[in-house]
Amino acid sequence: MTERIERHLYDVVVIGAGGAGLRAAIEARLAGKRTAIISKSLFGKAHTVMAEGGAAAAMGNANSRDNWMVHFRDTMRGGKFLNNYRMAELHAKEAPERIWELETYGALFDRTKDGKISQRNFGGHEYPRLAHVGDRTGLEMIRTLQQKIVSLQQEDHAETGDYESRIRVFAETTITELVLSGDRIAGAFGYYRESGQFLLLEAPAVVLATGGVGRSYKVTSNSWEYTGDGHALALRAGATLINMEFLQFHPTGMVWPPSVKGILVTESVRGDGGVLRNSDGKRFMFEYVPDVFRKQYADTEEEADRWYSDPDNNRRPPELLPRDEVARAINSEVKAGRGTKSGGVFLDVSTRMPAEQIVRRLPSMHHQFKELADVDITKEPMEVGPTCHYVMGGVEVDPDTTAALGTVRGLFAAGEVSGGMHGSNRLGGNSLSDLLVFGKRAGEHAAAYVSALDHRPKLRPADVEAATDTALAPLSREGGENPYTLQQDLQAVMGDLVGIIRREGELTDALKRLQELKQRVAKVGAPGGRRYNPAWHLALDLRNMMIVSECTARAALEREESRGGHTREDFPAMSAEWRQVNLVCSLDEAGDVRLDRKALPTMPPELLELFDRGELSKYMTDEELA
Amino acid sequence: MTDRHFRVWRGDESGGEIRDYDVEVNDGEVVLDIIHRLQATQAPDLACRWNCKAGKCGSCSMEINGKPRLGCMTRMSTFGDDETVTITPLRTFPVIRDLVTDVSFNYVKARETPAFAPPSLAPGDYRMQQVDVERSQEFRKCIECFLCQNTCHVVRDHEENKAAFSGPRYFIRAAELDMHPLDARSDRKEYAQASQGLGYCNITKCCTEVCPEHIKITDNAIIPLKERVVDKRYDPLVWLGRKILRRDQVPGAAPAPVGEGGIPSRGVDGKPLGTPAPAGSSMAPSSTAGVTDVASGLGDGHVRLPEAPPVGADGRMDVAELLATNAGGPSPFGDDQQFPLAQVTYRPPEPDKD
Secondary structure, eight states, X not given: OOXXXXXXXXXXXXXXXXXXXXXXXXXXXXXXXOEEEEOSSSTXXXXXXXXXXXXXXXXXXXXXXXXXXXXXXXXXXXXXXXXOHHHHHHHHHHHHHHHHHHXXXXXXOOBOTTSXXXXXXXXXXXXXXXXXXXXXXXXXXXXXXXXXXXXXXXXXXXXXXXXXXXXXXXTTEEEEEEEEETTEEEEEEEEETTTOOEEEEEOSEEEEOOOOOGGGSSSBSOOTTOSXXXXXXXXXXXXXXXXXTOEEEEEEEEOSSGGGTTXXXXXXXXXXXXXXXXXXXXXXXXXXXXXXXXXXXXXXXXXXHHXXXXXXXXXXXGGGSOHHHHHHHHHHHXXXXXXXXXXXXXXXXXXXXXXXXXXXXXXXXXXXXXXXXXXXXXXXXXXXXXEEEEEOOEEEBOTTTOBBOBSOBSEEEOGGGEESTTXXXXXXXXXXXXXXXXXXXXXXXXXXXXXXXXSOOOOOHHHHHHHHHHHHXXXXXXXXXXXXXHHHHHHHHHHHHSSSEEOHHXXXXXXXXXXXXXXXXXXXXXXXXXXXXXXXXXXXXXXXHHHHXXXXXXXXXXXXXXXXXXXXXXXXXXXXXXXXXXXXXXXXXXXXXXXXXXXXXXXXXXHHTTSOHHHHHTTSOHHHHO | OEEEEEEEEEEETTEEEEEEEEEEEOTTOBHHHHHHHHHHHTOTTOOOOOSXXXXXXXXXXXXXXXXXXXXXXXXXXXXXXXXXXXXXXXXXXXXXXXXXXXXXXXXHHHHHSOOOOOOSOOTTOOOOOHHHHHHHHHHHTOOOOOHHHHHOTTTTTOGGGTTTOOOHHHHHHHHHHHHOXXXXXXXXXXXXXXXXXXXXXXOXXXXXXXXXXXXXXXXXXXXXHHHHHHHHXXXXXXXXXXXXXXXXXXXXXXXXXXXXXXXXXXXXXXXXTTOOOOSSSOOSOOOSOOHHHHHTTOOTTSOOOOOOOOOOTTSOOOGGGGGSTTTTSOOTTOTTOOSSOSOOOOOOOXXXXX
16 A cells, blocks of 8 residues: 555544534634644635525524523424424524624624614514524624634644644545544544545544535535535444434525526525515415414415514514425425426515615625526516425434434534434524534534543554545546436436425335445546546545435335425325434444434423423324323 | 537646637526536536535636636626637636636635734623624625635736735725724734735725625725825824824723713724723734835835835924925825826836746
8 A cells, every 4th residue: 555644633623614613613622622624615615605594593682572492492393393302402592602702703793773783584483583694694604713713723823833733724625434443433534625635634533514415406505515424424433313304495496597596595585575476476375374383474465564564463474484384385386387487486575675675685685696697686576496405314413412322432413414403394594503502512522522531542554544445446447437427317316206295106216216326326437637636526425425315215215294394295294103203324234224213302391381282282192292 | 508619728737728628508507507517528527616606605716718707607698609718727826727726825814814803892792883884794795706816916927926915805804804893903904004915006906896796895995994004104183193192192092982872982093992902012923024024125127115205213204294285195206296297117017027
């Protein structure tokens, strides 16, 4: 073996440089640990920049009746009570502190009249709760965290003369394998995208913050990075995944022009007064209010319109129903032949408020549509439809420490890659606050784990050699399968057969096709050298996308009910029995996906009391309520 | 659907060439779509950065027909039907491969730009008015595509200026912090002048033109930074005030008047009054040499650097300056000039030099 591998020693390695990863790294560094941040892209380009609406935190700035209990309640309702209650509780309690903390890092949120952080309405939230910066909140967050890391590096430089003495960002670097010593994390192996050279980071603790899996879908709002790397790394290291059947399809993605199909139109367009209309010009959402939500949502256009100015005495417009309801409604309208030419519906703000106000409140939406589609949203409606947006499922973690469950130790997960927090469906705005709350906890507990170790786990050179061989294989495979074709085929299988509306026959078919694809992915080839070779990068990512897609398809077939981000046409109702079950994916010795049922943790009485019995009876079995 | 002709630069740091491709183009597509189709069909190893494909992450910066642009924000319909589209990597940064360049220059400069200095307020107690945060928010729209850095003629083709010049991206960062209502540092503009190379900029507005976020880099950040530097340094009234009063008596350094809602009103220099001054006046560590040090070695034919006004040994202008017709500094062309100028000694940067 002549391959030279660059070696580094760290205490904590954070894989992923989005909101959760950067927040975890800040915390680990503040705890005095030498920390590495692995970023698949350049520093500061993470997918978090795409989040537009805001970060949900019950600060009570816009409505003083808001508090963590109301936020907790909304989160559980949104997730249809499948959430890990403890994660939802911690999230609701800690989100305000995490947002305020960002201000001390230099974040500039929009303000209320009395100078506090302004909060806006969002689907599923009872009170205005989203801290925001126009419609580019995600960018503000990533920049703030990025600049905080730079400021920590400046402090380190002042003290040690080296910016990277305590925290270093490995930009454009991909981790392909976690290296274990027994059941403990010992390091992470990967390559620099720029040079194709390998590197080995020896560290006793790894925080996964790699985001989601959307790139396995044809229509998605996710960037190329979302190939389920963290999900797959965790599985291969012996951790478990839960809730993988739950994928959120954002109801309003761009449908035209074709090149930007999938790109998101923020929910705040609806929160600020935008309405959905079908091709007959009808405001159709009133017909899609499910019984569980009747009490909170208006049934006439007049009441709905009054709500924007007088939310205390009117019920909310049905356009602000949780995302899965809106996505399904749009899907039904299009299927019934009342969609637009490009297969979407109209989202209109142009007739609802003056042009000047639209430009001020939705600047980047206005900009995006003007530049990308030559559509002026102040003059004409947008064409929107459902797009794959977020995976609720992910690494099964201990709620307090974010440590991955399963057989592995020293592995932590935060953000989209972790599962449980959002149950079967995530509320808009809960993602950005989730990143901060659990990012901080992951960094903190990874540091504590390292401190408690009496020796660093040693890795075996044979494991590193095996990882090297796996990574190099596609380059030397003459006449292998084209990775781009394989990705398109995978996207077609997932998009067509494991999409927003699912059926048993299609899911079985999907699993069969995934098996075939798996054989082909094993023979993938990448022409060209190792320097910045996107074909090679994709060939390596495909392995992760396959395994995660299989988890989703298997779990989707198993769960015979419809709930949140999982809709079965053959089982359209929500089932109280299924609510008690989490589907847990793991890998067996042969590397095949194994699916187990596991009971959901039971909510303690003090949290149950926050809901009235009538509401709980919609979700829970009689014996649970007894 | 038609086939269109594209020319794409392929190669690495050892050299390369423009290669010709014929690619299918569909209605409504952008240049980045074409690159992706090229990768999927003809050139699987064509290197190109991209992420969000929605103009929000600033990854797919490239030069399209010689213009610095985002690949995802350049619609194919903006070109003529049979126009050849030529795609090359950013010129100011070293090529890694194909369209991917080494942009680490920007991250080095980011590190040298002093970070936000938090005021002594508890988290949750920050109070700011919307109108005050909006000025900084404009600059925080920046997606760090580095097109402004790429197009800036101070460093484009002038490798030698890179050490002393931070570039428009970091001028707006300085301006952003300068205008931040609660930033505890008060020497952002002086720092920009002394250590970021603000003086190199001669306001050609190229950066503003290429900004995909339409940030008014020159008008709203650079010019105010420059003006304020001039204000403070050369404004005769400020000078006189300083001469007569001690620093803590200068208007603007008075105890903070508290405005509506307990929000401190702002001082004359845009800082909240009564914010504690940072310990020590030095900025965060920087290994970059200041502009003046670099400029001292330059000969005649170089980019002309801004001239300081004639000052005495104490670093201050003569009091007679106050009475002169051109208070605030001499004309760079000499004070006895007739306009229009007959002979201008200023020479623009030569693109082919070195």
